[in-house]
Amino acid sequence: xxxxxxxxxxxxxxxxxxxxxxxxxxxxxxxxxxxxxxxxxxxxxxxxxxxxxxxxxxxxxxxxxxxxxxxxxxxxxxxxxxxxxxxxxxxxxxxxxxxxxxxxxxxxxxxxxxxx
Numbered sequence: 001x002x003x004x005x006x007x008x009x010x011x012x013x014x015x016x017x018x019x020x021x022x023x024x025x026x027x028x029x030x031x032x033x034x035x036x037x038x039x040x041x042x043x044x045x046x047x048x049x050x051x052x053x054x055x056x057x058x059x060x061x062x063x064x065x066x067x068x069x070x071x072x073x074x075x076x077x078x079x080x081x082x083x084x085x086x087x088x089x090x091x092x093x094x095x096x097x098x099x100x101x102x103x104x105x106x107x108x109x110x111x112x113x114x115x116x
Contacts, residue, residue, distance in 0.1 A: 002026040004096050004107035011113050012086050019082040020110045022096030029077040030054040032098035032105075036070065036081045040092040050099075051079060086114045 003025040010018050022034065036048040049060040053072035060068055064083070071080040079096055091114045096107040 002098070002105045004098055004105055006094075006096060006107040006110045009111040009113070011115065014086055014088060014114055014116060016086050016114075017082060017084040018086060018112055019080055020094050020096075020112070022079045022081075022107050024077045024079070024098060027098070027105075029072075029074055032100035032102075034070075034072065034079040035097045035099055036068075037095045037097060038092040039095070040089065043092075045095075046092075048081065053079065083112075086112075088114050088116070090114050 005023045007021040012018050030053045033050050033052050035050045038046050038048060047061055048064050048068060049058065049070060051058045051070040051072050053074060056072055058070050067084050069082045083090060092112060093109045094112055095109050098105045
């Protein structure tokens with residue numbers, strides 16, 4: 001069974017950084033891209049970018065490219081997203097999604113709250 005298990009909820013102040021993990025189970029980690037997507041309260045899904053765990057190639061959405069970093073550790077089958085210089089408006093549910101020719105699978109989400 002394919003599963004993407006994300007790390008727990010995070011609370012941060014503005015200006016801080018946060019790192020969310022996504023552990024892949026039940027499939028060959030390098031066979032799917034990992035997309036990162038977020039959903040702010042009352043908003044739609046927002047694509048942040050993608051990493052290919054096979055070669056660590058990345059693509060960042062223009063909105064985030066100065067503040068976000070993706071990583072993939074093939075020794076632990078875990079993908080990471082790090083977001084820096086956090087703002088109140090970064091408060092959202094963060095999802096990882098494994099996407100490939102055989103389909104897509106989503107993590108259970110990680111709540112990130114940025115508060116003063």
